[in-house]
Amino acid sequence: xxxxxxxxxxxxxxxxxxxxxxxxxxxxxxxxxxxxxxxxxxxxxxxxxxxxxxxxxxxxxxxxxxxxxxxxxxxxxxxxxxxxxxxxxxxxxxxxxxxxxxxxxxxxxxxxxxxxxxxxxxxxxxxxxxxxxxxxxxxxxxxxxxxxxxxxxxxxxxxxxxxxxxxxxxxxxxxxxxxxxxxxxxxxxxxxxxxxxxxxxxxxxxxxxxxxxxxxxxxxxxxxxxxxxxxxxxxxxxxxxxxxxxxxxxxxxxxxxxxxxxxxxxxxxxxxxxxxxxxxxxxxxxxxxxxxxxxxxxxxxxxxxxxxxxxxxxxxxxxxxxxxxxxxxxxxxxxxxxxxxxxxxxxxxxxxxxxxxxxxxxxxxxxxxxxxxxxxxxxxxxxxxxxxxxxxxxxxxxxxxxxxxxxxxxxxxxxxxxxxxxxxxxxxxxxxxxxxxxxxxxxxxxxxxxxxxxxxxxxxxxxxxxxxxxxxxxxxxxxxxxxxxxxxxxxxxxxxxxxxxxxxxxxxxxxxxx
Numbered sequence: 111x112x113x114x115x116x117x118x119x120x121x122x123x124x125x126x127x128x129x130x131x132x133x134x135x136x137x138x139x140x141x142x143x144x145x146x147x148x149x150x151x152x153x154x155x156x157x158x159x160x161x162x163x164x165x166x167x168x169x170x171x172x173x174x175x176x177x178x179x180x181x182x183x184x185x186x187x188x189x190x191x192x193x194x195x196x197x198x199x200x201x202x203x204x205x206x207x208x209x210x211x212x213x214x215x216x217x218x219x220x221x222x223x224x225x226x227x228x229x230x231x232x233x234x235x236x237x238x239x240x241x242x243x244x245x246x247x248x249x250x251x252x253x254x255x256x257x258x259x260x261x262x263x264x265x266x267x268x269x270x271x272x273x274x275x276x277x278x279x280x281x282x283x284x285x286x287x288x289x290x291x292x293x294x295x296x297x298x299x300x301x302x303x304x305x306x307x308x309x310x311x312x313x314x315x316x317x318x319x320x321x322x323x324x325x326x327x328x329x330x331x332x333x334x335x336x337x338x339x340x341x342x343x344x345x346x347x348x349x350x351x352x353x354x355x356x357x358x359x360x361x362x363x364x365x366x367x368x369x370x371x372x373x374x375x376x377x378x379x380x381x382x383x384x385x386x387x388x389x390x391x392x393x394x395x396x397x398x399x400x401x402x403x404x405x406x407x408x409x410x411x412x413x414x415x416x417x418x419x420x421x422x423x424x425x426x427x428x429x430x431x432x433x434x435x436x437x438x439x440x441x442x443x444x445x446x447x448x449x450x451x452x453x454x455x456x457x458x459x460x461x462x463x464x465x466x467x468x469x470x471x472x473x474x475x476x477x478x479x480x481x482x483x484x485x486x487x488x489x490x491x492x493x494x495x496x497x498x499x500x501x502x503x504x505x506x507x508x509x510x511x512x513x514x515x516x517x518x519x520x521x522x523x524x525x526x527x528x529x530x531x532x533x534x535x536x537x538x539x540x541x542x543x544x545x546x547x548x549x550x551x552x553x554x555x556x557x558x559x560x561x562x563x564x565x566x567x568x569x570x571x572x573x574x575x576x577x578x579x580x581x582x583x584x585x586x587x588x589x590x591x592x593x594x595x596x597x598x599x600x601x602x603x604x605x606x607x608x609x610x611x612x613x614x615x616x617x618x619x620x621x622x623x624x
Contacts, residue, residue, distance in 0.1 A: 131611060138275060145169070150186075156192060180209055181214060229291045231247075239521065282303045316351075337354075351372055414496050420514070420517050422456075425462035432472075435519050516529070521545075542587070543558065
């Protein structure tokens with residue numbers, strides 16, 4: 111039996127809640143990437159543009175409703191120059207947003223160790239079950255150096271920036287820390303700002319404790335101890351919450367885990383662990399989908415579509431399971447030759463982490479398989495697969511608007527917002543084929559066709575069912591998906607978190623300085 115649906119939440123209750131929440135405490139938001147990028151132009155001038163990345167997109171909605179200070183890494187030369195010119199906090203002039211920015215400027219070699227040697231090839235791979243355990247990872251002296259002189263150092267720099275930002279506050283702020291790059295920040299801040307209210311939200315999956323055992327104990331336990339120093343750990347799904355609680359129970363000596371209350375008590379401090387499934391800005395997406403730019407891309411795409419079109423939108427990386435998806439499509443055409451020239455697969459692939467050799471190899475494997483399938487079934491007039499390999503969000507939205515089937519089959523994902531964007535923009539009541547391992551599956555499974563990510567045969571059957579589904583059933587499923595996503599939009603995501611922060615603030619006494 112499905113839980114009763116909740117009414118759509120307009121922005122006004124969120125604004126009222128934020129105003130109430132921030133009467134005494136400020137809000138600091140901390141993430142590796144920031145809401146703005148400062149790029150050096152050909153003439154040497156520095157130009158402002160909106161920040162990129164899924165985390166930034168989700169969090170930027172906060173500054174529509176409240177004034178906040180965002181602490182982030184200075185990424186490129188323009189960021190570094192801006193950080194030097196503005197020693198400390200400065201106003202970011204982005205339309206419709208009320209935010210200040212404080213850059214953390216780490217030495218380039220330190221940042222390289224932190225991001226390129228530890229965060230991406232280790233934590234990201236660990237948390238997406240991407241290691242091949244007989245061979246990887248190999249945690250050698252270079253990894254330990256990247257931990258001590260990269261990850262720990264940058265995390266401490268972020269904590270220093272937060273403490274400096276809060277120095278003039280009479281009441282310690284609310285501090286929201288985001289994602290796997292900054293697991294140690296909360297622990298560092300807690301030691302210096304014991305009255306700050308800290309939340310850490312993890313956007314990627316939290317793997318089982320048995321997988322964490324591949325990680326060195328000193329690193330794993332430091333991460334868990336730091337997260338248990340914050341007040342609320344936010345994760346994407348109930349599965350992630352359970353895995354986190356079990357990890358604390360297994361690895362942290364002296365920890366008391368309450369599975370029914372979803373809390374961890376360690377060294378006299380209680381941490382609440384909650385699922386906050388991240389979502390999309392439905393109204394903004396509707397506006398984009400109706401925009402002339404998306405319409406123009408749609409007109410350009412139409413000649414490349416077919417009687418039935420399957421679309422997938424992914425970063426070109428191993429966790430997205432693109433190779434198995436292509437093999438399933440190959441099997442579908444082989445088994446049902448009547449689909450030739452009637453069904454086409456259009457892939458919108460975004461280049462991702464091209465500096466990591468595993469990603470380079472995976473992208474190469476994708477294109478080799480695409481070429482083989484096109485050579486097998488296609489000719490000079492028709493090809494079964496069309497690939498767009500670029501970061502073009504408006505073009506991908508146009509593709510999702512026009513497709514008959516949206517194909518989302520990651521090996522594992524924290525959420526996968528494509529699975530939520532597609533049903534909202536669809537003009538053809540597209541059928542969603544969705545991996546059980548995507549975080550979005552917890553919310554959308556009743557109205558999608560579920561597939562196990564490694565099950566190629568099951569995926570072939572799901573694609574066939576999606577392509578042959580009658581219009582009445584397509585319309586029923588599509589309407590139910592839209593309703594579910596609209597009720598659990600980005601505003602609801604923010605509201606639930608701020609509501610929990612307000613409850614926590616009401617329970618804690620304020621000890622004002624004399």
